[in-house]
Amino acid sequence: MSAEAPDVFVHPxxxxxxxxxGDGTRLWAFVHVxxxxxxxxxxxxxxxxxxxxxxxxxxxxxxxxxxxxxxxVTIEDDAFIGPGVIFTNDRYPRSPRMxxxxxxxxxxxxxxxxxxxxxxATIGAGAxxxxxxxxxxxxxxxxxxxxxxxxxxxAWIVGRPGRIVGWACLCGxxxxxxxxxxxxxxxxxxxxxxxxxxxxxx
Amino acid sequence: MSAEAPDVFVHPxxxxxxxxxGDGTRLWAFVHVxxxxxxxxxxxxxxxxxxxxxxxxxxxxxxxxxxxxxxxVTIEDDAFIGPGVIFTNDRYPRSPRMxxxxxxxxxxxxxxxxxxxxxxATIGAGAxxxxxxxxxxxxxxxxxxxxxxxxxxxAWIVGRPGRIVGWACLCGxxxxxxxxxxxxxxxxxxxxxxxxxxxxxx
Amino acid sequence: MSAEAPDVFVHPxxxxxxxxxGDGTRLWAFVHVxxxxxxxxxxxxxxxxxxxxxxxxxxxxxxxxxxxxxxxVTIEDDAFIGPGVIFTNDRYPRSPRMxxxxxxxxxxxxxxxxxxxxxxATIGAGAxxxxxxxxxxxxxxxxxxxxxxxxxxxAWIVGRPGRIVGWACLCGxxxxxxxxxxxxxxxxxxxxxxxxxxxxxx
Numbered sequence: 001m002s003a004e005a006p007d008v009f010v011h012p013x014x015x016x017x018x019x020x021x022g023d024g025t026r027l028w029a030f031v032h033v034x035x036x037x038x039x040x041x042x043x044x045x046x047x048x049x050x051x052x053x054x055x056x057x058x059x060x061x062x063x064x065x066x067x068x069x070x071x072x073v074t075i076e077d078d079a080f081i082g083p084g085v086i087f088t089n090d091r092y093p094r095s096p097r098m099x100x101x102x103x104x105x106x107x108x109x110x111x112x113x114x115x116x117x118x119x120x121a122t123i124g125a126g127a128x129x130x131x132x133x134x135x136x137x138x139x140x141x142x143x144x145x146x147x148x149x150x151x152x153x154x155a156w157i158v159g160r161p162g163r164i165v166g167w168a169c170l171c172g173x174x175x176x177x178x179x180x181x182x183x184x185x186x187x188x189x190x191x192x193x194x195x196x197x198x199x200x201x202x
Numbered sequence: 203m204s205a206e207a208p209d210v211f212v213h214p215x216x217x218x219x220x221x222x223x224g225d226g227t228r229l230w231a232f233v234h235v236x237x238x239x240x241x242x243x244x245x246x247x248x249x250x251x252x253x254x255x256x257x258x259x260x261x262x263x264x265x266x267x268x269x270x271x272x273x274x275v276t277i278e279d280d281a282f283i284g285p286g287v288i289f290t291n292d293r294y295p296r297s298p299r300m301x302x303x304x305x306x307x308x309x310x311x312x313x314x315x316x317x318x319x320x321x322x323a324t325i326g327a328g329a330x331x332x333x334x335x336x337x338x339x340x341x342x343x344x345x346x347x348x349x350x351x352x353x354x355x356x357a358w359i360v361g362r363p364g365r366i367v368g369w370a371c372l373c374g375x376x377x378x379x380x381x382x383x384x385x386x387x388x389x390x391x392x393x394x395x396x397x398x399x400x401x402x403x404x
Numbered sequence: 405m406s407a408e409a410p411d412v413f414v415h416p417x418x419x420x421x422x423x424x425x426g427d428g429t430r431l432w433a434f435v436h437v438x439x440x441x442x443x444x445x446x447x448x449x450x451x452x453x454x455x456x457x458x459x460x461x462x463x464x465x466x467x468x469x470x471x472x473x474x475x476x477v478t479i480e481d482d483a484f485i486g487p488g489v490i491f492t493n494d495r496y497p498r499s500p501r502m503x504x505x506x507x508x509x510x511x512x513x514x515x516x517x518x519x520x521x522x523x524x525a526t527i528g529a530g531a532x533x534x535x536x537x538x539x540x541x542x543x544x545x546x547x548x549x550x551x552x553x554x555x556x557x558x559a560w561i562v563g564r565p566g567r568i569v570g571w572a573c574l575c576g577x578x579x580x581x582x583x584x585x586x587x588x589x590x591x592x593x594x595x596x597x598x599x600x601x602x603x604x605x606x
Binding site for chain 1 (some may be wrong): 419434452470488496497498499502503504508532534564
Binding site (some may be wrong): 087099104126128130160 | 322345
């Protein structure tokens with residue numbers, strides 16, 4: 001309960017059981033980080049956030065209120081997880097306590113599917129992320145979307161199910177048809193799996 | 203606050219005021235079960251779950267994080283309630299404190315509508331369940347659906363509003379067109395109000 | 405922490421840091437009202453509600469469980485905010501901790517957009533309210549809607565994105581085509597920006 005580094009802020013009404021929280025990270029009221037969970041440096045976990053023991057959160061991640069990050073979910077550096085975003089880790093859930101489901105839930109490999117949120121991506125408020133999929137770096141998932149398949153880097157996705165309706169700049173704005181940002185001026189090129197900054201090797 | 207049976211686990215950050223919680227049930231952090239609420243045996247109530255005084259939860263039910271179970275909601279044995287599922291109990295809500303609404307809220311029969319979640323049913327993550335309706339046994343409500351009318355037993359429902367797009371096996375998988383499960387092999391037959399196991403009298 | 409007026413009820417598991425909470429208001433378990441936030445008289449804040457320091461909540465407002473009211477959100481008298489409603493205050497969010505986003509988040513005027521919920525309006529369960537918009541008095545936003553533009557007074561809005569599908573009476577029921585309420589009998593007239601009570605000057 002008091003294992004965190006001196007530079008971790010744990011609100012008096014939060015509950016931290018992890019020894020793997022990086023410097024500069026803040027846990028606000030009614031947050032619970034379980035033993036075994038890893039949270040990087042300079043993150044901000046909003047109120048009522050829950051981090052399960054097998055979850056992984058990298059550096060400079062912002063998670064707004066009311067988000068549960070389950071076993072199997074990995075969130076990379078600089079991602080933004082909006083309020084009320086819902087992650088999942090089981091495509092075909094039944095109550096594990098139902099006798100007919102005991103065998104399935106006896107081993108995580110029977111049911112646990114992973115989710116990756118790429119570097120700098122945004123998951124908009126109230127979006128639902130199905131499991132077994134990957135959201136590319138700097139993708140922008142619109143508020144209330146239901147993401148049911150992989151999102152390429154920089155994709156702008158809205159709807160239920162979510163569909164690509166454009167491309168997002170690193171800065172968060174929608175790109176023009178020539179992949180230029182009307183706000184910050186960055187330019188992008190098509191790559192095999194989405195977009196990359198023009199002139200960027202990788 | 204300490205009325206529960208010896209075999210009920212109440213997390214130190216949870217709040218239990220009910221004397222009707224069954225053996226083997228666990229209440230995790232920031233859960234609140236009100237006085238008068240009934241929760242059966244071997245249930246698991248995830249973090250931030252709220253059980254109002256008139257709610258009824260049967261045995262072996264799993265409720266994931268961030269779910270409020272209101273007066274008028276009944277959850278039968280073996281059901282799974284996903285994270286962030288939203289129940290309701292008023293079709294035409296106004297603030298009960300608004301003077302023009304005082305009369306309506308003076309008597310529960312003026313506004314309170316009930317909801318039933320049948321045995322072994324699954325309510326997927328973030329689904330919204332309108333009130334005055336019944337979800338049949340072993341139905342599978344997809345993540346993010348909006349359920350606005352009764353769901354027959356074993357129905358697989360997705361969308362907003364939710365529509366039947368197939369049929370679900372007891373084990374959680376979608377049945378073939380001949381009502382056989384491609385995973386566990388169970389077979390079903392059409393019944394008056396949905397599906398039932400082949401050869402099953404009721 | 406103990407600054408509230410004597411007639412404010414603060415549940416022992418709630419956290420109040422504001423000196424601006426009106427008489428008769430109740431804060432239930434796991435609620436947090438920040439210093440600087442203003443909440444009026446005779447409000448009811450359900451469990452897990454969060455009121456940020458710049459938020460404004462007027463009198464007789466009902467906020468059900470699991471709602472975060474952010475800086476920039478104003479809720480007028482007699483409004484009803486359903487369970488799990490999600491407000492936002494940034495149209496293009498990125499993690500403020502991402503180096504490329506530091507400049508944008510250095511000044512609130514770069515990103516903070518306001519939202520107004522008008523007097524007597526209802527936001528249905530699980531609805532998502534984008535920012536920079538206004539919801540008119542007595543509007544009825546259906547459960548699970550995504551509101552992406554202004555709603556006129558008395559508008560009945562459902563869907564994603566939300567669209568006007570009818571008109572709502574003060575009492576919460578849908579009006580007939582002649583703008584009469586089949587339940588309470590009130591009559592309305594078209595006005596420049598929505599509906600108003602027949603014979604009502606304003």
